[in-house]
Amino acid sequence: MFLLVFCRLHSRYHELAPNLVPMDYTNDPDCKVPMQLIINMPELTENPFKERIVESFSEAGDGNLSFNDFVDMFSVLSEMAPRELKAIYAFKIYDFNTDNFICKSDLEQTLNKLTREELTPEEVNLVCEKVIEEADLDGDGKLAFADFENMISRAPDFLR
């Protein structure tokens, strides 16, 4: 059963760049599909965080995914992934400057992507302050992974 899913995933991966992706992996080739092709996949194209998602699964952090990274991404995004794993990757996605903290500027960027910049700067400021006020437990003005996980584990609908 797993083999079937695996083969289907590979055919999707192959479709993205047929001339780039080899069908034969016996020589363990090192090929990566560039980010632009991946974010145009129908599952991701409407997502406001698509660039961040792809970046956080790529090893080099530049958004180009090898097949392993590709499989990792879809396995975390699927329904079967455990909650803790999803929380770890969610934290990575929302951490725009990759400093392992979600600081206020990260929050502002998240909010603007979510609302397509329809809120006024004061409103954005208010919301970000409220989020930090609600979730920050150690009082350093930004969210560490522990704060994030504490908050997200209580959320009633944290299931993608």
Add this chain to the structure above:
Amino acid sequence: MKRKLTTLKEAHEFVDKFEGSLGKGKGKKFYAYKVMMQKKWMKFQRDFENFRTACIPWEMKIKEIESHFGSSVASYFIFLRWMYGINMVLFGLTFGLVMVPEALMGKPYGSMPRKTVPKSEEATAMDFSILWDFGVSNCLSLYVVAICYFVHFMHFVLLDHCESMSTHILSWVTADPGQPGMCIFFVFKGFSQYSVLFYGYYNNQRAIGWLKFRMPLSYFMTGVGTIAYSFMVVIRTMANNANEEGGGDDTSFTFSWKMFTSWDYLIGNPETADNKFASITTSFKESIVEEQENRKEENIHLTRFLRVLANFLVLCCLGGSGYLIYFVVRRSQKFAQEGLDDYGWWERNEVNMVMSLLGMFCPMLFDVISALENYHPRIALQWQLGRIFALFLGNLYTFIIALLDEINLKLEEEAIVRINMTIWEASLYNGTVAENATAPPLEVDPAVVPRGPCWETMVGQEFVRLTVSDTVTTYITLLVGDFLRAVFVRFLNYCWCWDLEYGFPSYAEFDISGNVLGLIFNQGMIWMGAFYAPCLPAINVIRLHVSMYLQCWAVMCCNVPHARVFKASGSNNFYIAMLLVILFLSTLPAVYTIVSIPPSFDCGPFSGKHRMFDVIQETLDNDFPAWFGKVFGYASNPGLILSFILLMV
């Protein structure tokens, strides 16, 4: 050794139990099959849930409106949909138990005097001029209403949502709502008065057709049943909503959850994504408003003083309008007694005009006064609703007074017609039979028999007219006030001196309070009139159906979201509480007329009886065994009934 044996035994049991999942032994296939069936079952459940949600009528429309305009506007549409459900049930009851049996099993049109258009009215039964008598006063008041609406000053809001308008405008540019509306009015006199649609048609024969269907009993019980069902549904919904609200609104991490968990990662469709973005933005705005309200610093004393002042002003307003209404009604009664021919147009339509003008200007006034109070927008909306409700009670009062006056008039007329009847019958016999002998039944054309005025049908007609004129008024104000205004602002903006979209008049906001109250009062009329005009629930079902589509379209096309988007209270208990009050108030007049006024002698299912509820007594005497009657007699002892009512309360 013993320990090893127990461990071995446990291991054996474990392997036996999980044989399939370990991938070994005979259980493997069965386990795989079980897993596959579980997956299929989960998928089936999910599909069924999707199907069930898709079956809820208008769900997608309402979700779209909610994502663009917020939950308070959507709550109006959810309320409308709930009322539609109630009206469907009422329609089912009246149609199935009253109209269909009479149409199928009762005597056909033309066989009895009450079922035929009398000779005197035949010429005008299909005449278009009938409409004029009824229509003119209402149309002119409609006109004044339309003018008042344009004078109505609105808040200045920023524009939005213009792109979709151009396509809609092209399709509506040649709409002409006036003509079809007129035709509807004439239908309610003329032929349909003598049909199953109204009370007068029904025969008082005790049992009709081969089923021995007890028509009068069914009519009475259906009337009582619709009221009882409405009470039950409204109270039950209130109780359900009250339970839900106990959850409390102060969940922690509100903003954090909104930020991190609101996006749905399964969305692949651009239009759905648009809706989702809009709903996320709206939801953030709602939470921001809540937060700002919480943060507001208040000067307690000043606020309290201002609120007391505002309430005082509102009470003055209401008192003034109440007195004005009372005064005008008394004057119109005086005019009616002296005969209407001496007076001009204003005197004839004074009551209608005063009502319309009050209904236009007082809500605006309340709006201005409420700016003093500085409440949270949701609370301000509730106060506004309450005040306009009190104002409209005045409307109700005049309507009922007018109706009672007309009923009394008709009763007097009836007494005269009865005397004339005996004279006419005597003239027919014309000396062929001795005076004191019983005469054989006469073969007379039913259309020629002189008819008494049927006050019940008249009451039914009044309600139908009111409902129809109310509907037409609403639609015309919607089209003129929202749509034409939007067209005007959009297209004349290029050649106008000031910016129409930013300044006056700009696009309209959706008026929640006006629409909700309109809906509630309309339903009150239906409840009052359903006993006398069985067609009313049917008309209301059609009206609500059309309203839903029309208003959904108008909101998406011509309205802009409120400047301050606020979350509706979790349940609609406020609307439902008002509905309950109206239900109670509207059953009072109906019950009063049933209990105290004798039915007409020649029309309707209760004709010839002393009081309408005698039908129950009759049924008990004739249909049930004797002991049942005795038991019922004991049970209806007032003492017992009183204690029972107290218990229920």
